[in-house]
Amino acid sequence: MASNGRKADTVTLTIDGREVAVPRGTSLLQAAAALGIEVPHYCYHPGLSAPAQCRICLVEVEGAPKLQPSCVTIAQDGQTVHTDSELARGMRQGVLEFYLVNHPLDCPICDMSGECSLQDYVFAEGRERGRAQEPKRVFGRDDFGGDVLYYGDRCVMCTRCVRFMDEVARDSRLTVVERGDRAVIDTFFDSGLDGASFAGNVVDICPVGALVSKDFLHKARAWDLDHAPSVCPNCSQGCNIELHTRDNLVQRLKPRENPEVNGHWMCDYGRSRYEWMNRTGRIERPAMGRGEERSEADWPGTLEALAARLAGNEGEIAIVASPFCSVEALGALSQLAKEAGEAAAAVFRSPRAGDEDPLPGFPLLVRRRDLAPNVDGARLLGYARTGTDDGSGGLDEVAAHRGVVFVLGDDLNDQPDDFGAAADLFVYLGTFDSPAARNADFVLPVTTFAEEEGTFVNAQRRVQRFGQGLRAPGSARPAWLVLGALLAFLKSGKTPANAAEAFAALADEIPALSGMSHESIGPGGVRLEAAHA
Amino acid sequence: MSETPFRNPGWAGNTGEFELSEADVRGSAFVGRRPPEGVHPSTSASYPFMRVERDPGAKLFDGPWRERFEKMLTRYPTAMAALLPTLNLAQELRGHISPETMDEVAGLLGLSSAYVRGVATFYTMYNKRPVGRYLIQVCTNISCSLCGADEVLAAFLKHVGAELGENSSDGNFTVVEAECLAACGFPTCVQINERYFEDVSAGDVPAILKRLVSELEGE
Numbered sequence: 001m002a003s004n005g006r007k008a009d010t011v012t013l014t015i016d017g018r019e020v021a022v023p024r025g026t027s028l029l030q031a032a033a034a035l036g037i038e039v040p041h042y043c044y045h046p047g048l049s050a051p052a053q054c055r056i057c058l059v060e061v062e063g064a065p066k067l068q069p070s071c072v073t074i075a076q077d078g079q080t081v082h083t084d085s086e087l088a089r090g091m092r093q094g095v096l097e098f099y100l101v102n103h104p105l106d107c108p109i110c111d112m113s114g115e116c117s118l119q120d121y122v123f124a125e126g127r128e129r130g131r132a133q134e135p136k137r138v139f140g141r142d143d144f145g146g147d148v149l150y151y152g153d154r155c156v157m158c159t160r161c162v163r164f165m166d167e168v169a170r171d172s173r174l175t176v177v178e179r180g181d182r183a184v185i186d187t188f189f190d191s192g193l194d195g196a197s198f199a200g201n202v203v204d205i206c207p208v209g210a211l212v213s214k215d216f217l218h219k220a221r222a223w224d225l226d227h228a229p230s231v232c233p234n235c236s237q238g239c240n241i242e243l244h245t246r247d248n249l250v251q252r253l254k255p256r257e258n259p260e261v262n263g264h265w266m267c268d269y270g271r272s273r274y275e276w277m278n279r280t281g282r283i284e285r286p287a288m289g290r291g292e293e294r295s296e297a298d299w300p301g302t303l304e305a306l307a308a309r310l311a312g313n314e315g316e317i318a319i320v321a322s323p324f325c326s327v328e329a330l331g332a333l334s335q336l337a338k339e340a341g342e343a344a345a346a347v348f349r350s351p352r353a354g355d356e357d358p359l360p361g362f363p364l365l366v367r368r369r370d371l372a373p374n375v376d377g378a379r380l381l382g383y384a385r386t387g388t389d390d391g392s393g394g395l396d397e398v399a400a401h402r403g404v405v406f407v408l409g410d411d412l413n414d415q416p417d418d419f420g421a422a423a424d425l426f427v428y429l430g431t432f433d434s435p436a437a438r439n440a441d442f443v444l445p446v447t448t449f450a451e452e453e454g455t456f457v458n459a460q461r462r463v464q465r466f467g468q469g470l471r472a473p474g475s476a477r478p479a480w481l482v483l484g485a486l487l488a489f490l491k492s493g494k495t496p497a498n499a500a501e502a503f504a505a506l507a508d509e510i511p512a513l514s515g516m517s518h519e520s521i522g523p524g525g526v527r528l529e530a531a532h533a
Numbered sequence: 534m535s536e537t538p539f540r541n542p543g544w545a546g547n548t549g550e551f552e553l554s555e556a557d558v559r560g561s562a563f564v565g566r567r568p569p570e571g572v573h574p575s576t577s578a579s580y581p582f583m584r585v586e587r588d589p590g591a592k593l594f595d596g597p598w599r600e601r602f603e604k605m606l607t608r609y610p611t612a613m614a615a616l617l618p619t620l621n622l623a624q625e626l627r628g629h630i631s632p633e634t635m636d637e638v639a640g641l642l643g644l645s646s647a648y649v650r651g652v653a654t655f656y657t658m659y660n661k662r663p664v665g666r667y668l669i670q671v672c673t674n675i676s677c678s679l680c681g682a683d684e685v686l687a688a689f690l691k692h693v694g695a696e697l698g699e700n701s702s703d704g705n706f707t708v709v710e711a712e713c714l715a716a717c718g719f720p721t722c723v724q725i726n727e728r729y730f731e732d733v734s735a736g737d738v739p740a741i742l743k744r745l746v747s748e749l750e751g752e
Contacts, residue, residue: 172644172645172647172648173645173647174647175647175648175650175651177650178654179654179655179657186647186650187647188635188636188645188646188647188650189650
């Protein structure tokens with residue numbers, strides 16, 4: 001402690017024989033985490049208050065008369081803490097035995113199995129055999145409405161879900177009903193969680209299999225899932241998420257912590273919209289020729305033919321792009337257009353919701369009006385919004401354009417069959433064939449965001465990277481690669497080898513992105529303004 | 534004196550030991566009125582008092598009940614703190630705490646209905662369904678159990694003619710087990726509505742029931 005009477009900002013303590021300096025006010029649990037020591041815990045969650053009621057994070061503090069709950073005990077200078085002493089381990093074993101008195105141990109049919117704290121802790125430190133002789137009490141399950149299902153038998157009464165609804169969603173719909181071994185989590189009788197737009201988070205924070213997702217129920221085992229870091233594509237908030245995939249299908253979306261964007265949370269709207277990433281019937285091969293003359297071709301032949309047409313181009317270029325495309329793809333397309341001729345229009349269409357939906361206890365997280373991930377990126381790269389709030393219309397000029405028409409990622413679902421009939425050259429880079437693309441001279445299969453790496457710019461003007469979770473179907477390629485190869489033909493340059501190179505090429509050209517790279521963006525993203533400050 | 538109106542509310546009725554009047558005990562500091570049914574103001578809505586006749590459809594809260602509710606609110610710093618006495622008051626008025634009552638109490642105090650349900654179900658002295666005019670709570674905790682509580686309980690069930698926890702067919706009685714009633718010196722202790730019956734043996738049960746019925750008929 002400083003001699004002038006003011007308290008130092010950090011305290012130094014010893015945990016399990018190792019010294020650690022942490023900011024004043026840090027809990028013992030967090031201080032141990034800084035050393036890589038995980039103190040078992042149920043009721044403590046970093047995004048919620050700590051009631052210290054689960055009693056499993058008790059640690060031995062030298063000088064204290066009994067074990068202390070590490071989640072609420074504040075680290076003090078010179079403290080000596082043992083998380084793994086005989087006393088602490090014995091206590092945890094005893095607490096775990098109590099937890100198992102009524103826990104059904106139905107791990108083989110439990111969705112949480114493989115990522116369950118109770119399973120992990122008991123496996124690590126529990127008794128080999130329980131001593132309880134009495135029959136376990138049985139509750140069955142309760143449908144909470146929305147996407148949430150409650151198995152009362154498995155519950156450890158940590159009340160994380162109750163506190164999430166109280167403190168973060170500020171919609172106190174969950175409570176502990178009854179007492180003792182009859183206690184269950186419930187809503188007000190049959191009122192349920194319907195209409196609560198952030199209730200899916202209670203499934204994420206449940207440390208055991210008590211609250212599970214109906215959508216994910218019995219779909220996959222936790223250990224079979226691959227986790228790909230990504231960004232939620234369902235609104236322009238860009239919550240950091242993980243794609244959990246199995247058999248090349250997205251099985252569920254889970255939030256990934258980012259204190260500056262979404263904390264530990266994500267909304268139910270985003271969470272529930274992932275099926276489109278698994279949609280089949282994709283364009284799998286590049287093709288050339290309009291209408292009846294359409295024939296499939298290989299990539300080199302297609303790109304060479306297209307590059308030759310672009311090199312000889314004299315018409316103005318109109319672009320329709322989708323804000324579901326990455327910064328790399330949108331940027332490469334505008335670079336290509338600049339190289340190949342005069343720009344006539346560059347527009348994007350995207351659906352807009354009627355209102356925003358903020359998370360009251362974590363105001364940074366808002367389900368935004370723009371229901372697409374890269375609206376701000378598209379604007380930054382010179383694209384303008386067109387069409388109505390349901391993401392349709394607004395393409396009459398482009399449909400009748402006489403020069404070159406590029407369509408990237410937009411399905412043209414609402415467009416007439418003669419879209420682009422008047423164009424000299426109509427290039428369709430997309431994922432699904434569309435009747436409105438029948439006049440396309442070139443159909444180039446590209447990947448969705450889930451099948452490629454790249455970046456989005458969210459509504460906070462934050463550039464965020466996403467990773468690849470799925471293999472692309474057929475010979476679909478990322479749009480930045482297709483467009484980068486075309487650009488290389490035109491400029492006799494080099495095709496980018498990966499998304500990072502495509503971004504680097506863009507950063508040289510776009511002032512707002514200058515000095516940024518995939519490496520400097522990192523896993524948590526960087527705000528455009530901050531990068532230039 | 535008026536800033537501490539409840540400084541000395543310790544009147545527990547004339548116990549016969551001292552020749553003191555209510556005014557002597559309360560002093561001039563007391564303000565307010567006795568609530569209906571002769572309940573002492575100091576315990577208004579802080580004591581689970583059960584009237585024999587209740588009105589499950591009564592409004593929360595009207596007239597003198599409203600006064601008691603509002604007076605009670607002044608004693609608690611937050612709505613959460615005032616929840617238990619408010620539920621007491623509602624139970625006193627309606628006889629039990631139904632889901633509708635929980636919802637109404639939540640509305641009165643600005644709490645969530647789920648929270649009120651959680652609190653009401655935690656405490657066993659809130660009746661979550663209608664009970665008979667007399668709620669007979671037989672202590673079966675250790676001291677009473679050692680002195681024949683099981684026989685007393687069986688006698689009550691036999692003479693009332695209802696299952697444990699069920700209402701008798703005439704709606705007069707509900708017999709339940711209770712944990713320790715803090716009368717371990719006088720086993721078996723039975724609490725019937727707000728009254729204690731101590732040193733009860735199985736043989737006393739018919740007389741007790743007869744007395745209760747005669748009280749009902751006398752009203």
